[in-house]
Amino acid sequence: MDKIDSDILRFLQQDNRITAAELGAAVGLSTSAANDRLRRLNASGAVLANRAIVAPAALGRTLLAFLFVDLEPRSDEAGFAAAMAAAPDVLEAHHITGPHNWLVKLRVADTAALQRFLASTLKPLAGVIRTETLIVLDTAKETSVLPTD
Amino acid sequence: MDKIDSDILRFLQQDNRITAAELGAAVGLSTSAANDRLRRLNASGAVLANRAIVAPAALGRTLLAFLFVDLEPRSDEAGFAAAMAAAPDVLEAHHITGPHNWLVKLRVADTAALQRFLASTLKPLAGVIRTETLIVLDTAKETSVLPTD
């Protein structure tokens, strides 16, 4: 992970369909050297995945919400984590410090779908004491791009 | 946006470096027809971006935190939104319902960097009354992949 690698990661985070030739020109490497770096970064695990970022509206997921979830003491945290990972509506689930146990980010179609998630997916889980729902009114920024410094 | 398009979006969200030939075989289209769909989805805005997802650890960003931010009534919300959008440490900033005004997601190197963000970036902003920091202890799921139903 030298400076050239982090330069490459910066470009790939903006657009991973850049060609090895363009990338090489941008960071001062030959096409094949850039290609070597590309493969190494993908193989080493520094690049976790290559994804298209889809507009939520294009798939009808216009409602963004965060949930706080409180679990009973000594309840099955791993089971809860697995249930969140398996739920398609759930984009993120984090175990957090503070008054609540989990913070869950989800994208659904509308409030009816949110209600359905709470009633059908969350409420049946063992250990769930209570939840608190925060609705997102407006998003100023939402990205997966990490600074490369 | 017919069924084939949403099938294509499902594959592209998993791996956008799939070739038009493979994609066509997967969804029952010729290579060139798949290619046409690919270009249309990118041009129409259904695909917002094509990004490499980088491991936070590879860039030394091992601390994930959420902040609640409270602003004074009638303060400059747009200015705050712009400041968050411009801050590299900030991955997300959402205007939310509930007792707080904003929910901010950030990834930094360590608690010292978090402190620096609070003191140097957040505190100087006009209208910020108080903040509450939630540290992420463990992440069960974190993805940008939307379900295609």
Added chain:
DNA sequence: ACTGAAACTCAGGGTAG
């Protein structure tokens, strides 16, 4: 949907520090 031209990828092998 097909086709052909241009562009791109990706090993293999060579070279310099």
Added chain:
DNA sequence: CTACCCTGAGTTTCAGT
């Protein structure tokens, strides 16, 4: 020995039909 570069064969893309 590692990182980089060159080259050529095989794919892939992308217009035009």
